[in-house]
Amino acid sequence: MQGLHRAFAVFAVGFLITHVIMQIMRGRVGASDAVLPFSGSAGFAVGLGTIASDLMILVAATGAFRGRFVGMRWPWMWRMLHTLAYVSWPVSIVHGLTAGRPGAGWVTMCYVGSLVGVALAMLVRLVVTRGPKDGPAAVRPANIGRKAEQIRVDDVFDEEFWVTLRKEVRR
Template sequence: MTAGLAGVGLLLAVGVLAGGPLQAFLDRMAGVFALVALSCSVMLGLATVFRDVLTPARRQLAQQAHRAAAVAGVGFLLIHIGVKVGADRVTAVQAALGFGFGSGSLLVDLGTLAAQLFVLALITGLWRGVFATRRWIRPFRVLHGLAYAGWAAGLVHGLGAGRTPALWVVVAYGACAAATAAALVHRWTRTRTGTRTGPRPQPGGRQPH
């Protein structure tokens, strides 16, 4: 916990204290890197449930990549927030709390909401072992699933807040949105039809290869 809080403080400090060309670069790109990484995390998280597509070994790799992308995305997100606070675009209170605290912009507040939901999803993911019981699995899925709402809010924030995005940014966001929507539809149709996304576990909890 201490190491995690120290990491959060360091990333925020990088954003707040950055100056000159570094600040200009981070001001322009940290938010883009954050949203692309978090979009990859969302898509990889969806991919891990498709046992009919991925072997157990590949699912494990997808899970590891999902977690790595989430950590990288939240890291860039903290730098993005630090840069905006350091440049006096928003106050620390506005960046942390959002709605009703004087930002005056719905698009900025959506960015704050996205950050809150992604941090919550990351925390529940890191503490997944705590939820690994029948009693807590549903609350875990709800809390961790808030990343989808955070991703949607972040996408709107990224496209609408601040400067007009470059064409490649719009294309990248659009590709992420299309891939995520396709994965969600695939998962939903599997659930609706009662089709399992993979073979039934073997006795003793082992999965066939």
């Protein structure tokens, strides 16, 4: 699934860059409109598209440099930045529906279908990751009867944790 996610991300960014270059070449927007939202006379819908594209480029960069975030002081920063995709995507949907000429019926239906598909995928992910766990928690026989140790925050994220996380990121 991770490989599929990355492949779709690369295709999406490629199509995004192609879309922006084509709009600049056709003279519909200026080069500054492609980077700075609401900088020219392109309109509100194009400004939304610029915001969405800037956010997606940031999301793609955080995905490409995920391994660098592991060694940072704040490893949670990656997830926070990568989550901007959830902001970028609906903004890009509004951009697509409002910029340029009105879309044909099948185009609007594709937008609605993608909204429904992503909403269902998010629902499945929430149920799978937050749903009830089957059976009681496993207790290792070696730990039966032992007194629980006090755990400090520094002990939770020890060097072994980071080594394991780095290996996972590299896979």
